[in-house]
Amino acid sequence: MTTSALTWFARHEIRLAWREWLAMMTAGRRGRDRIAIIGLIVLAVFLHLPAYAVIGRFADLQAPLDKSSLIVITATIFLAWALMLSQAIESVTRVFYARADLDLIMSSPVTLANVFSVRIAAIALSVTAMALLLSTPFVDVLVIGGGIRWFAVYGVVIAIGLSAAAVAIAVTILLFRSIGPSRTRLVAQILAAIIGAGFVIALQIAAILSYGTLSRFSVLTSDKAAAFAPDADNIVWWPARAALGDGEALLLLLAGGLVLLGAVMVVFSARFADTAISASANAIPARRDSRTKAFRAGSRQQALRRKEFVLLRRDPWLVSQSLMQLLYLVPPALMLWRSFADSSAAIVLITPVMVMAAGQLAGGLAWLTISGEDAADLVATAPLPSSRVIRAKIEVVLIAIAVLFAPLVIALMFASPLQAAITAAGIITAAATATAIQLWFRVQARRSQFRRRQTSSRLATFAEAFSSIGWAATAALALAISLAALVSGLLTAAIVAATWTISPRRG
Amino acid sequence: MNSDESALQLRGLTKRFDRLAVDALDLTIRTGEFYALLGPNGAGKTTTLRMVAGLLRPDAGTVSVLGIDALNDPVAAKQITAWVSDEPMIYDKLTPLEYLEFVAGLWGIDPAVSEPSARDLLASLGLEPHLHERCEGFSKGMRQKVALAGALVHDPRLIILDEPLTGLDAVSARHVKGLLGERVRAGCTVIMTTHILEVAERMADRIGVIASGRLVAEGTLAELRQQNGKNDTSLEDMFIALVDTEAAAA
Numbered sequence: 001m002t003t004s005a006l007t008w009f010a011r012h013e014i015r016l017a018w019r020e021w022l023a024m025m026t027a028g029r030r031g032r033d034r035i036a037i038i039g040l041i042v043l044a045v046f047l048h049l050p051a052y053a054v055i056g057r058f059a060d061l062q063a064p065l066d067k068s069s070l071i072v073i074t075a076t077i078f079l080a081w082a083l084m085l086s087q088a089i090e091s092v093t094r095v096f097y098a099r100a101d102l103d104l105i106m107s108s109p110v111t112l113a114n115v116f117s118v119r120i121a122a123i124a125l126s127v128t129a130m131a132l133l134l135s136t137p138f139v140d141v142l143v144i145g146g147g148i149r150w151f152a153v154y155g156v157v158i159a160i161g162l163s164a165a166a167v168a169i170a171v172t173i174l175l176f177r178s179i180g181p182s183r184t185r186l187v188a189q190i191l192a193a194i195i196g197a198g199f200v201i202a203l204q205i206a207a208i209l210s211y212g213t214l215s216r217f218s219v220l221t222s223d224k225a226a227a228f229a230p231d232a233d234n235i236v237w238w239p240a241r242a243a244l245g246d247g248e249a250l251l252l253l254l255a256g257g258l259v260l261l262g263a264v265m266v267v268f269s270a271r272f273a274d275t276a277i278s279a280s281a282n283a284i285p286a287r288r289d290s291r292t293k294a295f296r297a298g299s300r301q302q303a304l305r306r307k308e309f310v311l312l313r314r315d316p317w318l319v320s321q322s323l324m325q326l327l328y329l330v331p332p333a334l335m336l337w338r339s340f341a342d343s344s345a346a347i348v349l350i351t352p353v354m355v356m357a358a359g360q361l362a363g364g365l366a367w368l369t370i371s372g373e374d375a376a377d378l379v380a381t382a383p384l385p386s387s388r389v390i391r392a393k394i395e396v397v398l399i400a401i402a403v404l405f406a407p408l409v410i411a412l413m414f415a416s417p418l419q420a421a422i423t424a425a426g427i428i429t430a431a432a433t434a435t436a437i438q439l440w441f442r443v444q445a446r447r448s449q450f451r452r453r454q455t456s457s458r459l460a461t462f463a464e465a466f467s468s469i470g471w472a473a474t475a476a477l478a479l480a481i482s483l484a485a486l487v488s489g490l491l492t493a494a495i496v497a498a499t500w501t502i503s504p505r506r507g
Numbered sequence: 508m509n510s511d512e513s514a515l516q517l518r519g520l521t522k523r524f525d526r527l528a529v530d531a532l533d534l535t536i537r538t539g540e541f542y543a544l545l546g547p548n549g550a551g552k553t554t555t556l557r558m559v560a561g562l563l564r565p566d567a568g569t570v571s572v573l574g575i576d577a578l579n580d581p582v583a584a585k586q587i588t589a590w591v592s593d594e595p596m597i598y599d600k601l602t603p604l605e606y607l608e609f610v611a612g613l614w615g616i617d618p619a620v621s622e623p624s625a626r627d628l629l630a631s632l633g634l635e636p637h638l639h640e641r642c643e644g645f646s647k648g649m650r651q652k653v654a655l656a657g658a659l660v661h662d663p664r665l666i667i668l669d670e671p672l673t674g675l676d677a678v679s680a681r682h683v684k685g686l687l688g689e690r691v692r693a694g695c696t697v698i699m700t701t702h703i704l705e706v707a708e709r710m711a712d713r714i715g716v717i718a719s720g721r722l723v724a725e726g727t728l729a730e731l732r733q734q735n736g737k738n739d740t741s742l743e744d745m746f747i748a749l750v751d752t753e754a755a756a757a
Binding site (some may be wrong): 062074201294295296297298299302303304306307310311315374375376377378379380381382384385447450 | 511549560561572582585586588589590592596597598599600601605608609610611612613614618621622625641647657
């Protein structure tokens with residue numbers, strides 16, 4: 001394959017990546033490109049505010065740093081890397097399974113290793129580009145507050161983007177080799193979902209066990225962490241030093257990222273072709289469900305509910321999402337458990353976490369049951385009114401939420417009955433609101449489109465997130481300041497009412 | 508013919524999207540008849556059938572299914588109707604047997620009746636070895652057969668099929684045609700769209716040709732030949748001539 005052909009293929013890959021990204025931003029609707037780009041610019045400008053709040057105070061940091069600062073910066077970079085890794089695993093899986101051009105490429109007279117090297121590079125590029133975009137507000141804040149030396153952060157982002165893409169490709173291909181194509185899809189999805197959250201949650205758990213607080217910074221800035229940390233000239237601190245403007249560390253980091261990506265290209269580009277072939281050829285192996293039970297009697301709604309529960313149980317996306325939610329619940333559950341031993345006031349923090357998690361999970365479940373109906377025609381031609389179909393689906397969402405959260409609420413009841421009652425009310429309200437929003441903004445979609453559900457309606461996504469946050473804040477405030485809770489509750493109700501007013505299903 | 512004798516009666520059925528898709532269509536299909544609805548792409552066949560199945564609300568007109576006003580009492584009409592589209596919509600994570608159990612439950616069929624019926628149907632469509640396999644690994648033909656079994660498990664009296672043979676191999680297509688033939692002989696009514704004119708020629712009691720949302724020809728094969736003035740012409744030639752004439756007139 002000639003250099004010009006490779007350049008042409010690289011352009012093709014970049015165009016595909018750009019269009020996939022644009023389709024995700026515009027929910028696949030034509031004529032919305034300009035709106036999406038303007039929206040992104042507005043969001044980027046808006047993001048400078050939280051960026052300032054989070055990172056503004058670090059702009060004056062100068063090398064050499066004490067160990068605590070080095071630990072905090074390194075942990076933050078590692079968290080960013082974990083999130084990029086998560087996104088890269090998702091991208092690689094999508095390239096294996098979703099691209100419809102593998103047959104075309106593999107039947108063409110090109111050297112597959114070269115073509116797939118370009119594809120690997122394109123994945124790395126798209127992951128890095130997204131990270132650069134998201135890091136811009138933070139870098140801006142640092143540059144404005146601390147000078148141009150902070151531009152070095154972009155270099156760190158590029159280096160960790162390249163290495164995250166390289167590791168993602170290696171991990172995914174090794175998963176293919178060890179557990180086969182169909183399991184890889186599920187495992188990679190779950191991995192991608194939990195990798196980013198795992199690091200933060202692990203820190204929270206350490207913080208709870210050591211200091212009785214949910215703040216992960218208490219671990220990172222502790223004397224114990226400093227005592228365990230290596231010396232200041234250790235390789236571990238290269239990313240932190242590079243971010244602070246150490247040119248040598250930055251060059252080494254970039255070189256490391258490039259070498260890692262190059263190594264992955266050399267080792268895996270040939271296997272990439274084999275893996276892609278097995279992914280496309282070895283569709284989905286037959287999974288048998290050896291149920292010998294007879295058909296069950298019951299009402300039409302019972303049939304619907306049974307079907308929904310079976311599908312939810314067998315949904316890999318939902319499994320990964322639920323795992324995420326359950327992971328997020330581990331720290332509050334741990335706090336609850338500790339609170340039995342010492343009556344820490346920090347137990348109050350459990351309520352908003354649980355309410356927020358319930359709202360988010362209910363939103364996902366409601367999308368799957370209400371919008372993600374794979375046999376929409378069948379259900380629509382069934383002899384029962386659509387209102388009864390919707391009711392059965394809502395019941396499924398609320399039952400699932402009740403089953404997941406009831407044990408935690410019951411446990412909370414032993415520690416504080418009032419808090420348990422407020423938490424239960426918050427969970428019910430948040431779940432009902434998220435379900436209602438999904439109902440108002442419902443669209444007909446395949447369950448497999450779950451990953452992109454946020455893009456079908458940005459408004460629904462934001463409304464769902466804001467209402468969950470609002471109800472979580474209301475529940476937390478109800479435990480301490482009644483008047484503030486009332487204000488927060490009214491504001492959240494106003495958000496929900498405004499969402500209803502502009503929803504397509506009004507009336 | 509009065510409406511009691513007809514399985515399906517459409518009067519002035521009209522649907523407009525960006526353009527007029529179905530144009531004041533009148534159509535009567537007799538009970539126990541196998542009716543093939545033909546037409547070029549975009550002629551309004553699928554839109555018509557989706558309105559009959561209750562998936563689309565017409566802008567004007569009436570739909571009567573075995574004497575039931577399907578627009579005023581859709582639940583009663585749906586109880587005796589089955590719909591199969593060209594794109595089989597089934598659940599990947601259910602097995603064929605679980606899918607049929609769900610459909611039977613949705614139509615409120617007694618499990619003592621629906622379970623043996625489901626097993627018989629799946630067996631007759633060659634799916635017996637796959638009863639407990641999830642549909643996610645099935646080919647399009649297998650999925651189409653599962654969808655068809657689902658449509659038949661509640662023993663409908665009017666079966667509406669939109670391109671049901673798309674993606675089926677010759678053996679599967681023969682299974683499906685055999686099953687539909689059996690249902691018609693048992694008194695069921697079948698209305699089917701197809702682009703495979705040979706199927707319409709062989710199986711249909713009557714054929715309707717639709718173009719630009721209007722019925723441009725209707726009758727048995729012999730009647731259509733008579734209307735066309737050539738007794739030895741094939742359905743394909745007649746169809747192309749009719750569609751060309753309609754296109755020229757438009």
